[in-house]
Amino acid sequence: MEFLDIPALHRASGTVRLPGSKSISNRVLLLAALAEGETEIRDLLDSDDTRVMLQALGKLGVELTPVGTHAWKVKGAAGRFATSEAELFLGNAGTAFRPLTAALALSGGTYRLSGVDRMHERPIRDLVDGLRQIGAAISYLGNDGYPPLQVNPGRIDLSGPIKVRGDVSSQFLTSLLMALPLTGRSTTVEMTTELISKPYVEITLNLMAHFGVQVERDGWSRFSLAANQRYSSPGVIHVEGDASSASYFLAAGAIGGGPVRVEGAGRKSIQGDVAFASALEKMGASIEMGDNWIEAQAPKSGRLSAIDLDLNHIPDAAMTLAVAALFADGPCTLRNIGSWRVKETDRIAAMAAELRKVGGVVEEGPDWLRISPPPAACLTPHASINTYDDHRMAMCLSLAALGGVPVRILDPICVSKTFPDYFLRFAEITAPVIAIDGPSASGKGTVAQRVAKALGYAYLDSGALYRLVALAAKQAGVSYEDANAVSLLATNLPAEFIFDRILLAGTDVTEAIRSEEMSSASSKVAALPSVRAALLSRQRAYRRWPGLVADGRDMGSVVFPQAETKVFLTASAEVRAERRYKQLISKGVAANITALLQDLRDRDQRDSSRSVAPLAKGADAHLLDTTELSIEQAVESVLGWDQQNTKDRR
Ligand code: DC
Secondary structure, eight states: OOEEEEOOOOOEEEEEEOOBOHHHHHHHHHHHHHSBSEEEEESOOOSHHHHHHHHHHHHTTOEEEEOSTTEEEEEOOTTSOSOSEEEEEOTTOHHHHHHHHHHHHTTTOEEEEEOOTTGGGSOOHHHHHHHHHTTOEEEESSSTTSSOEEEEOOOOOOSSOEEEOOSSOTHHHHHHHHHGGGGOSOEEEEESSOOOSHHHHHHHHHHHHHTTOOOEEETTTEEEEOTTOOOBOOSEEEOOBOHHHHHHHHHHHHHSEEEEEEESOSTTOOOGGGGHHHHHHHTTOEEEEOSSEEEEEOOTTSSBOOOEEEOTTOHHHHHHHHHHGGGBSSOEEEESOGGGGGSSSOHHHHHHHHHHHTTOEEEEOSSOEEEEOOGGGOOOTTEEEOOTTOHHHHHHHHGGGGGTOOEEEESGGGGGGTOTTHHHHHHHHHSOEEEEEOOTTSSHHHHHHHHHHHHTOEEEEHHHHHHHHHHHHHHHTOOTTOHHHHHHHHHTOOEEEETTEEEETTEEOTTGGGSHHHHHHHHHHTTOHHHHHHHHHHHHTTOOSSOEEEEESSIIIIISTTOSEEEEEEOOHHHHHHHHHHHHHHTTOOOOHHHHHHHHHHHHHHHHHSSSSOOOOOTTSEEEEOTTOOHHHHHHHHHHHHHHHHHHHO
């Protein structure tokens, strides 16, 4: 895909489950590979950078076994890789390149490490100098001070302290610290400069401790390891959600109203980037935090406030603030961000150039950036954003669309470095939703489909999902009342919607789920709370650009509570029975209107008296009684309300 067009967006709200943290994933993979024993890593990030690390470890002879989705078993090499000669290609993954360089330099083998062109422009001298001091044999194969590298067996001598700079990248210190236990000797690392990005070193120390190795730290200038410390597997380890990735959604909540909640990282996180939430709070956003979640909302006043902050501690998430600055009430200054210049691209230059395209007024210094919002706070529509093969540029600039302007993201695939389905998740919190709820046979399905067609929106028939669950239960011989068994079926429902056909496990069941038996069975399975919970995220995943029309019983109340437009569509039971009767007769199905009416009343009763998400008109929903209306009139009413809401939002 050469580009992705994001439509003008006006609101952001919803919940996002974060992918695993890149920083934790790659550290844990290496530590598990070096440890004694087998480690099961759960919730590992699945992205380019972790794939690069997995491939490299595989080449080094580490036994890696996938277990389910996002989980791996790693058989630790107990400090010595089985393969003593290898050529490793590490893409543009700094979190793989630097730590592997150090670990291999101390492991007595012969290795060659290379990456993409940009990796060969990213400095590594400080790490190589540190390793050479203790006798590692590393040489530059291209430009002095940069990858690619040749690593040969060295004569490791740890008699003196290792002196290393910390002002270009904290990954050099991280890499040394993670590799040093391989020597089994006591060592000290001394910083010769100020250390940047300290929270990343904290992640390192935290994870090393998890694998049984303690590092004594004297402030941020001296790090000591006692002799004979070895990594040992903690058994099972969970990877937290990525706090840097969280920044895009939290900023979206702060810019686009909110609330937006991210799940997977929170107060208990070991990642420094959760501090992004505090920076956003300084811009006036309201932030709430739990142990494992963070939620952001726009300031009560509406507009974000200008900031002037030192952001050395959160270099990655700070990029997100640069885009949030477009929505501030004055110039924002981001300071002490010099490390941006040696990341995936020169991020200071790249950010300045792309923010200007959307109307930002930007001044740039060697290690700072000042962004003023566009005059009259109007962003420039239809900007074509270059992404420089930098995932964070793509994710950051997508937020500009929340200024109510369409934005084109070039080479959107670059997000796969850390977040392959970023745009799907972003659409799930930003696409407008029209929720149409109402009782059985009220005609809401027909109205919803026509509204979707008129607006070019996607359509979700949530009732079909409950009908599919009922059919799956019938096929499996499971009782409709057996909550555990039915919700298991709902969780793994092999359903597909292809144009106007509905498939269950590859079989077309479009007509089969509409039978009277399935109508009644679906309202029974829909009364089970665990079934409703199992279908929740599946329904939310239908939210996509340019918008979604969803019909059901709880679209406006539970599934999309922040829907732009909510409609409660109903008609008298008699008229609904009559409509259903005519529908069946036209299909050549024999029907009895009295029985249909009784059945409808029974279903209404079940749907509106159940304990969870009972059918009811919400206070914020428009009432549309279609007893005396044609379909066209009903469609016109919904479109009219939606248009009015859209206007009010702007
Ligand atoms: O809309 P429908 O008749 O196809 O729905 C079938 C059943 O599913 C209905 O009896 C109630 C249930 N349902 C629900 O509980 N919540 C929804 N959002 C949609 C349908």
